[in-house]
Amino acid sequence: THATTVNRDCSSITPPYVQLIEKLGRAQELLNNRPLTLAEKILYSHLTDPEKSLANGGKIRGEVYLQLSLERVAMQDASAQMALLQFMSAGLSRTAVPSSIHCDHLIQASVGADADLQRSIESNKEVFDFLESAARKYGIEFWKPGSGIIHQIVLENYAAPGMLMLGTDSHTPNAGGLGMLAIGVGGADAVDAMTGTPWELKAPQIVGVHLTGKLNGWATPKDLILHLAGKLTVRGGTGRILEYFGPGVFSQSCTGLATVANMGAEVGATTSTFPYTPNMRAYLNATGRAPVAQAADEAAAKGFLSADEGAEYDEVIEVNLSDLEPTINGPFTPDLATPLSKFGAFVQEQGWKDEVSAALIGSCTNSSYEDMTRVAELAKQAKAAGLTTKVPFLCTPGSEQIRATMERDDVTASLEGVGAVVLANACGPCIGQWKRADKKGEENAILTSFNRNFKSRNDGNQLTMNFLASPTIVTAMAFSGKLSFDPTTDSLTTPSGESFKFSPPTGQDLPATGFTPGNIDLYPAYTPEPQPDTEVVISKDSQRLELLEPFTSPFEEGSNNPRALELPTMKVLMKVRGKCTTDHISAAGPWLKYKGHLTNISENLLITAVNDENGDINVAFDHEHDASQSTSDTIPAVAKRFKSRGQPWALVVDDNYGEGSAREHAALQPRFYGCAMILARSFARIHETNLKKQGILPLWFVDKADYARIGSGDALETTGLADLINGNQSATVALKVTKRSGEIFEIPTRHTMSSDQVKWLRAGSALNHIRSQMMS
Ligand code: SF4
Numbered sequence: 001t002h003a004t005t006v007n008r009d010c011s012s013i014t015p016p017y018v019q020l021i022e023k024l025g026r027a028q029e030l031l032n033n034r035p036l037t038l039a040e041k042i043l044y045s046h047l048t049d050p051e052k053s054l055a056n057g058g059k060i061r062g063e064v065y066l067q068l069s070l071e072r073v074a075m076q077d078a079s080a081q082m083a084l085l086q087f088m089s090a091g092l093s094r095t096a097v098p099s100s101i102h103c104d105h106l107i108q109a110s111v112g113a114d115a116d117l118q119r120s121i122e123s124n125k126e127v128f129d130f131l132e133s134a135a136r137k138y139g140i141e142f143w144k145p146g147s148g149i150i151h152q153i154v155l156e157n158y159a160a161p162g163m164l165m166l167g168t169d170s171h172t173p174n175a176g177g178l179g180m181l182a183i184g185v186g187g188a189d190a191v192d193a194m195t196g197t198p199w200e201l202k203a204p205q206i207v208g209v210h211l212t213g214k215l216n217g218w219a220t221p222k223d224l225i226l227h228l229a230g231k232l233t234v235r236g237g238t239g240r241i242l243e244y245f246g247p248g249v250f251s252q253s254c255t256g257l258a259t260v261a262n263m264g265a266e267v268g269a270t271t272s273t274f275p276y277t278p279n280m281r282a283y284l285n286a287t288g289r290a291p292v293a294q295a296a297d298e299a300a301a302k303g304f305l306s307a308d309e310g311a312e313y314d315e316v317i318e319v320n321l322s323d324l325e326p327t328i329n330g331p332f333t334p335d336l337a338t339p340l341s342k343f344g345a346f347v348q349e350q351g352w353k354d355e356v357s358a359a360l361i362g363s364c365t366n367s368s369y370e371d372m373t374r375v376a377e378l379a380k381q382a383k384a385a386g387l388t389t390k391v392p393f394l395c396t397p398g399s400e401q402i403r404a405t406m407e408r409d410d411v412t413a414s415l416e417g418v419g420a421v422v423l424a425n426a427c428g429p430c431i432g433q434w435k436r437a438d439k440k441g442e443e444n445a446i447l448t449s450f451n452r453n454f455k456s457r458n459d460g461n462q463l464t465m466n467f468l469a470s471p472t473i474v475t476a477m478a479f480s481g482k483l484s485f486d487p488t489t490d491s492l493t494t495p496s497g498e499s500f501k502f503s504p505p506t507g508q509d510l511p512a513t514g515f516t517p518g519n520i521d522l523y524p525a526y527t528p529e530p531q532p533d534t535e536v537v538i539s540k541d542s543q544r545l546e547l548l549e550p551f552t553s554p555f556e557e558g559s560n561n562p563r564a565l566e567l568p569t570m571k572v573l574m575k576v577r578g579k580c581t582t583d584h585i586s587a588a589g590p591w592l593k594y595k596g597h598l599t600n601i602s603e604n605l606l607i608t609a610v611n612d613e614n615g616d617i618n619v620a621f622d623h624e625h626d627a628s629q630s631t632s633d634t635i636p637a638v639a640k641r642f643k644s645r646g647q648p649w650a651l652v653v654d655d656n657y658g659e660g661s662a663r664e665h666a667a668l669q670p671r672f673y674g675c676a677m678i679l680a681r682s683f684a685r686i687h688e689t690n691l692k693k694q695g696i697l698p699l700w701f702v703d704k705a706d707y708a709r710i711g712s713g714d715a716l717e718t719t720g721l722a723d724l725i726n727g728n729q730s731a732t733v734a735l736k737v738t739k740r741s742g743e744i745f746e747i748p749t750r751h752t753m754s755s756d757q758v759k760w761l762r763a764g765s766a767l768n769h770i771r772s773q774m775m776s
Pocket of ligand 1: 151169431450452
């Protein structure tokens with residue numbers, strides 16, 4: 001049986017430290033034994049071929065593409081569908097590295113845990129059946145609906161110091177709380193790892209975050225990352241790893257560090273990590289992994305799990321934890337940070353109603369035992385004063401283990417005693433899976449302990465302002481019902497008319513009597529063997545799952561046409577203005593049910609993106625429409641028209657296009673409709689790679705002002721691409737623009753394509769390339 005508090009066989013989850021340290025030694029020699037950061041040590045010890053990647057010994061970070069091998073892949077139920085559909089088409093009998101599937105995103109919150117879980121299992125049956133059958137066939141660990149949120153389960157079961165893993169979800173870096181590198185990717189990258197293809201990453205820059213002092217009062221690890229998000233902005237971490245160091249790391253719990261690592265995704269960081277600490281050891285021991293802790297102790301003694309003395313960072317940020325106060329971020333962007341002491345004035349300045357309409361705690365960011373016991377302490381204080389919450393107060397435990405332990409230790413009873421509704425151990429409202437009964441179409445403000453707050457993300461209502469805060473601040477606000485309430489200074493009035501002020505809550509980082517696993521039927525067997533005879537279940541007329549047809553290469557192979565290795569002439573479908581996240585490109589919420597059906601989900605392409613030509617949402621222009629059609633239509637409708645005419649097309653987009661998540665559908669969908677190129681002022685890293693995987697060429701404006709010179713219906717032709725495809729890595733690609741007015745000009749662009757990525761483009765997709773490699 002599975003019992004996480006009992007030490008289990010850890011052989012499959014202990015990183016191979018001896019080999020990693022040996023490989024690191026080779027890398028260090030190639031780098032003339034210069035001092036290394038922790039992130040570099042983890043990356044370089046996972047190089048498939050250190051001699052190849054580090055050959056010139058010079059500047060690596062920000063310059064060199066690293067070919068890496070990984071220890072593990074984790075997938076959530078929404079992104080796993082497409083990853084598995086792609087993996088299946090590669091024709092292997094098992095995954096090359098241990099992999100797991102977690103059923104969490106598809107569970108919709110409505111009335112409470114049991115009923116919601118039952119309803120969601122029924123409504124998603126065909127998807128869960130597909131995932132379970134594919135897991136069985138290929139030997140993947142399958143965590144059933146109700147077992148918990150992917151990142152919480154990874155932290156509790158698989159994460160280990162010094163390890164390198166990929167997850168098909170942007171908050172995969174959560175596992176960095178255990179001193180490892182966990183990177184969020186699209187399903188196509190996961191397919192690389194699962195097929196044993198080296199995974200490629202441009203060596204990130206390393207930002208050192210030097211922590212001194214100690215959090216006190218109401219300040220929590222969440223406030224550290226909310227504060228940093230304000231400093232760094234949603235772009236500040238792009239192409240960079242955040243590596244924390246200094247005494248302030250050691251005063252925080254392992255799960256607290258995971259919260260900080262989790263929200264590194266909000267600043268666009270590749271991932272975040274911390275040196276190995278005694279609190280990590282305690283967490284490994286408490287979660288049944290003493291052998292991993294012991295192996296990590298030995299690796300740490302050899303200097304593997306922390307930065308070398310004198311290691312250089314690309315930038316160092318200083319934070320004195322003693323100075324931090326609670327912080328509230330939002331609305332609509334996670335980097336709009338306001339210290340709690342100024343938040344009331346901020347709300348007043350903006351003219352917002354001083355009302356909280358709902359308070360939500362939990363999610364993968366903040367559902368640790370420590371978070372929940374802190375919150376329960378507040379609930380007990382309030383209850384003793386006769387108070388109950390004034391607004392709906394929803395709690396999503398991160399895992400079955402957390403739920404069961406909360407229940408055993410009366411944490412749940414304390415929360416329910418003041419009016420909390422405990423939801424299923426799943427993502428729920430964090431990803432729009434919230435059947436909210438009120439506030440439809442109304443402006444309102446919610447407070448959450450989640451990590452992300454783009455418009456419409458939680459309840460589908462564009463007018464819901466989502467403010468991010470620590471679970472304790474969210475809980476205190478639930479009792480006041482007012483945005484301007486500051487629990488560190490303000491009092492509430494009890495039913496008997498007395499004044500009540502909360503004391504700062506403390507909480508316990510680990511349960512005194514250990515964790516209890518709860519319902520072990522929801523857990524997988526630890527080392528599943530593939531069962532090749534299993535039939536993978538996809539019904540022919542399914543509206544939710546569809547086998548993938550490979551994309552075709554845009555190039556005329558074998559042709560003598562000198563333009564055969566240039567992209568065919570493209571028409572600009574639309575110029576997107578401003579922020580365009582992966583939520584804008586491929587909305588979640590009700591669309592999540594089509595994750596495994598490319599034709600159906602593509603109906604949501606860019607439906608919340610702003611057209612720069614008229615400022616409208618979900619409008620595109622078709623300048624070559626026939627008499628039966630109108631010039632303007634929805635974006636998916638115009639994309640479909642282009643596809644049916646066989647017209648390749650391009651998008652022109654603004655800065656940081658594709659920020660937010662690893663959602664590969666945001667790349668698959670435009671490709672499905674015939675998009676060949678996206679021209680951006682800048683790209684978010686994960687999304688740019690996803691575009692390359694699906695065979696879309698991402699190009700950057702050299703001069704951002706050129707964005708203004710191109711509009712819908714203009715024709716674009718590449719020049720110089722053939723040179724790049726023929727192996728000239730330094731080839732520059734320019735674009736010839738033919739305006740609808742007939743004006744012609746050329747603009748320079750730049751690209752970030754590596755020599756391998758060029759092969760994907762040529763083959764039509766990375767998967768086409770992998771398949772052809774396997775056959776050759
Ligand atoms: Fe789930 Fe939200 Fe965490 Fe994503 S951020 S894994 S949706 S809980």
